[in-house]
Amino acid sequence: MPDIVLVQELGTSIAGGSVVCASSLSNFFSVPNALAAKALCRKKNILLHVRSYEIDDGDMLELARAGSAFVFSFSDILSESGFRRAILLSKMRLVLAVCRKRGTGFVFVTLAKDVSSMRSARELSAFAAVLGMSDVERKTAEKKLLSLAGGSMKPKKPAPPVSTQVKK
Amino acid sequence: MKPTERFKRRYVSFSLSLSGRPPNYAEAKEIVHVHFLSFFGENGVSSLAFKLVKYDAATGKGILRCERSCTDEAIFCMACLTSWKGADCRLEPHSTSGTIRRL
Numbered sequence: 001m002p003d004i005v006l007v008q009e010l011g012t013s014i015a016g017g018s019v020v021c022a023s024s025l026s027n028f029f030s031v032p033n034a035l036a037a038k039a040l041c042r043k044k045n046i047l048l049h050v051r052s053y054e055i056d057d058g059d060m061l062e063l064a065r066a067g068s069a070f071v072f073s074f075s076d077i078l079s080e081s082g083f084r085r086a087i088l089l090s091k092m093r094l095v096l097a098v099c100r101k102r103g104t105g106f107v108f109v110t111l112a113k114d115v116s117s118m119r120s121a122r123e124l125s126a127f128a129a130v131l132g133m134s135d136v137e138r139k140t141a142e143k144k145l146l147s148l149a150g151g152s153m154k155p156k157k158p159a160p161p162v163s164t165q166v167k168k
Numbered sequence: 169m170k171p172t173e174r175f176k177r178r179y180v181s182f183s184l185s186l187s188g189r190p191p192n193y194a195e196a197k198e199i200v201h202v203h204f205l206s207f208f209g210e211n212g213v214s215s216l217a218f219k220l221v222k223y224d225a226a227t228g229k230g231i232l233r234c235e236r237s238c239t240d241e242a243i244f245c246m247a248c249l250t251s252w253k254g255a256d257c258r259l260e261p262h263s264t265s266g267t268i269r270r271l
Contacts, residue, residue, distance in 0.1 A: 078250050082206075085248075116256060123247035123261065129240035 001121035002145045004028065004047075004071075004109040010118065022111065025149060028071075030111075034059065047071050047107065047148055053091035060102040069105035069144050070095065074127050075117050089130070096131055107145040108133075175217035176236035181262045181271040182246060183229045187255045190228025197223070199252050200232065200259070207245040216242065221268065229262075231271055239264055 001018070008021045022028045030049040031037045037050045041062035048063060049071035063070065072092055080088050099106045108128050112118045119127075128138045184196050191199065200220050205213055216238050223230035234242040249259040265271045 074247075077248065116250065116258065119247055120260070123243060126240040126243035126247065130244045 001124055002109075002142060002149065003124070004145075004149070005112045005118070006075075007113055010112055010115065020149060027148060030071075041068075042066055043068065045148055047145075049073060049111070051076065053088065053095050055095060055098070057098055057102065060098050060104050064102050064104040067105070069107050069141075069148055070099055071111075072096075072106060072108040072127075072131065073111040074109070074119055074124065075111045075113065077127075078117050092131055096133065105141075105144040105148075107141045107148070108138075109145070177217055177233055178236050178239045178264055178266060179221065179231050179233055179268050179271055180239070180242060180246075180264050181229065181231050183227070183260050183262065184223075184258070185228055185260075186252060186257050190225060192225045193223055196220075196225065196228075196230065199249075199257065203249050203252075203259070204242075204245060207248065208241075218242075231268060 003019045004022050004025070005019055006022050008023065010019065010021070022030070025047065027043075027046045028049070029040050029043075029046055030051065031040065032050075033052045034050065034055045037048060037055055038059055040046060040048060041059040044066045046066070046068045048068055053076075055070070060070070072095075077085060077088060096106065098104075108124060108131070110117060110119050110124065125138060128141065133141065184190060184199065186195065186199070190196075197220055204216070204218055208216055208218075215235065217233060217235040219233040221231040221233050232242075243261045243264075246259040246261045249257055251257055263271055
């Protein structure tokens with residue numbers, strides 16, 4: 001499963017081609033709130049991460065028109081605990097409902113800052129399911145991430161095996 | 169009770185580490201039970217058909233049981249565990265199956 005992390009070393013050493021660092025993506029933007037997000041919504045084909053998970057319907061419509069995607073991050077959940085984590089999950093579900101209503105694309109990634117916050121594909125898939133995404137939506141989100149992240153996320157081809165057969 | 173009326177169960181294999189080493193059985197049981205209880209609540213755990221089926225303290229690997237429709241939630245719950253009493257803790261799900269033998 002494709003993933004975006006925040007630290008360069010994680011992207012290169014752990015999973016090869018399918019994990020990329022956010023800093024290497026020119027179209028990835030992480031903003032703290034809806035006000036900061038407003039200025040970015042008209043940019044085309046971007047991945048927008050709003051850390052407060054509060055965004056206007058109109059901005060979401062602009063995102064949909066620009067072919068951009070909203071980013072759901074697993075590390076945002078890990079950084080919270082207890083009641084605050086529950087509120088964050090609730091906000092994520094609300095944003096997902098707005099995404100569906102306005103036809104905005106969305107992706108789910110870890111945005112890990114260290115190795116301990118990296119998660120497997122199965123865990124990310126469970127995260128999407130808990131948010132309320134269907135299997136089809138999960139597949140669409142993966143495709144959307146691959147299309148927006150461009151060539152930096154394509155898995156590297158293994159080196160061709162050296163032939164041991166002697167040509168006659 | 170008829171088999172069709174019982175909970176439809178799934179078994180999830182996992183590995184548990186506390187500060188980089190596998191905890192003993194009592195510690196592991198406490199971690200798993202307290203974490204699931206805090207995540208699902210009393211009502212949630214009652215409908216989860218939750219049980220720590222097996223745990224090997226030497227390797228840190230174990231199996232837990234949950235209700236079929238709640239498998240994703242159980243795996244998400246496991247992924248949400250990051251620390252236990254100030255120490256780094258990781259509950260990593262590996263595979264899911266309908267029988268213990270297939271894990």
